[in-house]
Amino acid sequence: MYKYIFLLTLSIIPGILVGQVRTKPATDSLRHIQPVMKRQKIRKIVVVPVALVAAGALTMASENHTVINKHSFQTEYLEEPDFNRFHYEDYTRDLPILAVYGLNLAGVKGKNSFMERSILLAKTMLIQHILVSTLKGTIDMERPDGGQSSFPSSHTARAFAAATFMHYEYGEKSIWYSVGAFATAAVTGYTRMAHNHHWVNDVLVGAGIGVLSANIAYHTHQFRWTSWRDKKGKTEFTLVPVVAPAYGGISIVGVLK
Secondary structure, X not given: OHHHHHHHHHHOHHHHHXXXXXXXXXXXXXXXXXXXXXXXXHHHHHHHHHHHHHHHHHHHHOOOOOOOOHHHHHHHHXXXXXXXXXXXXXXXXXXXXXXXXXXXXXXXXXXXXXXXXXXXXXXXXXXXHHHHHHHHHHOOOOOOOOOOOOOOOHHHHHHHHHHHHHHHHHOOOOHHHHHHHHHHHHHHHHHHHHOOOOOHHHHHHHHHHHHHHHHHHHHOOOOOHHHHHHHHOOEEEEEEXXXXXXXXXXXXXXXXX
16 A cells, blocks of 8 residues: 555655746735745745655654554565566656657747757756765665665656656646656656665655756756857857866867857
8 A cells, every 4th residue: 555655645746846836926026025036946946855855764764663664665565576577667767858858859849948958957967966976975775685875766866857857848838747757757766666676765865856956957047048049149169179287188169259
């Protein structure tokens, strides 16, 4: 039963996020609204990740005999030994990204242009990679199958970063894009536990990191490729050799015309 509750919990995240993203500030009394906007922006970035991380911490802190303990969850998943045949979580974690570019290729326009969304995706994945790598290097937790570097789940972090990326690009067009993306991410996290590679706390914290990474990337994004390109005009790039006492190499230089 617990696995279905877990999947449902991770899959309702889109509803929470949609309510946050579509909140628009009033246009009057700007002086009084600005502090409120700042607080709302911080809440949009951290509320869901904090909830997921807190849930993960709770499963780590509970006693072994309690229902919400990570060992109780793992026992439930290990009742399906035949589920280890195909590791499709290696593919589902990136499905929302493929869907975003596939939809755009099919003519369904998203929120941002190709270049803009690619920059945001790169920032999102860089943030989640740094966070996951730092935690894995700091907290060397043993995996359920005896392996190392269990905490947090990098597959789940990447899957939820990709799902949040798709939510920001297509969530305002239809909620079902977000639902599909987060359902795919939830299945990725579930599969990591079913394959006995991760504890439930690894997956919950990984999901929080993934959502947080995309939130940070989108809510702190200042550079706009389209505006810069229109303002600067045509740009030509050339390769310039670089020679210094300690090193040598090639630099890419952009020439604005």
